[in-house]
Amino acid sequence: MANRLYIVSSGAGGTSYITPEAKKALKECEVVVSYSKYAKELKELIEGKEIYTSGMTHEIERCNQAIEYAKQGKTTCIVSNGDANVYGMATLIVEIIDEKELWDEIELISLPGVTSFLAAASKVGAPISQDFSIISLSDRLTDINLIDKRVKAALACDFILGIYNPKSKKRVLPYQNFLKALEDGYQDRIAIIASNVGREEKEKITITTAKDLITQDINHEAVSMSTLIIICNSNTRLTKNGKVLTPRGYLNKYELSGELK
């Protein structure tokens, strides 16, 4: 039997959203490969395991390392925060195994998780009941013009918009373009700015408007690589207690009794 390598999505934040399958994989494995910060958060679940950690931007190295452990016959988990398919580690692991032609040697099992867009949404009411688009503003691996085109098209089609990786200290142009796109007809949109969702003490979620985002200094600390931004659509409104609600449309068509209007 081939050696098992798990891609473990740990869910947004610490361990509030970790699935039974992910826990089981962490229990079963011998080695855990992880970004240093996430390994700390999973501490209780991975005690006694061989642990390999490294810092941000060392994704390729961590993937190689995880594959190496699995090749050595050690059941291995590589950890990805949120969901591994949403700008996480899944793609790189699959690509490297394929490039190195290791499919006969490694049994790869990928486990999904709660991505931060959904975790953030749950904290502010019901903001995303309609169609939505998820866009990363990082142009490290995606053409900046394509990012720009996607943002504009999503706004024009009244998608709810989830923005990952809005900006870093060195990378502000895609975010500036995003703000310009909002300026042009979407200033009244409700915006949610969320950092560290699921990390109890550090979690910070602000309900504001696109206009407020635009008029802020764009180097403002509130928006960084670990911030998630949700731009709601033209149907979204605040409830009487200040929560965010995008009605799905039931109560336009049905009475509260459930009867057709």
Place this chain on the structure above:
Amino acid sequence: MANRLYIVSSGAGGTSYITPEAKKALKECEVVVSYSKYAKELKELIEGKEIYTSGMTHEIERCNQAIEYAKQGKTTCIVSNGDANVYGMATLIVEIIDEKELWDEIELISLPGVTSFLAAASKVGAPISQDFSIISLSDRLTDINLIDKRVKAALACDFILGIYNPKSKKRVLPYQNFLKALEDGYQDRIAIIASNVGREEKEKITITTAKDLITQDINHEAVSMSTLIIICNSNTRLTKNGKVLTPRGYLNKYELSGELK
């Protein structure tokens, strides 16, 4: 203190993806309100609780019922499969509480889950590492022309596309429009058709192409209300072992060693 009402996202399928927070809420509550099928799947987690179930299309009734229980002082969970914000129960609960002005009486806590798009993606490789759009083809509550516009824009912007509620027996036109949109330049796209993701014995996931979807009889049983379809983007390819891979782009820019090319 106000009476507590939890919106519990149970994750895709049965209980494979249920989060610790969701489990805790189900344990804490007195009453569980649920679509009949999901209550059966959660059986072990809700034993001994007062349980109220009803069938499909009775969403408004279930929400009213859950709110009623909470008003009576019973801690209540209303269950939503997948994630409650993704075409689930969150919006309706928030809307009804707001309509009835019950915010002082009810403490609402919403818990996120693994939506079926992410669960399905994890089972076939790494298909969605780039930007994506999620669209429901149900025109019960959304204008069919807007659905059509969103599908076309998402394809034109090379988003990966997640299609929920593709068609029912009575509702086939939005699905036909969707196939027409695929016909026009996107026939070679990899398509993933997934049913019952996370329900071990019933789960069925097929990797195919948009062309195969188009040439199928559209009343084919493989596509129904409980099917999720993923249309991959222009970068997606099959790996040497037949898995689906959308490369994020790392290996265009970096060597396998992690060094810049």
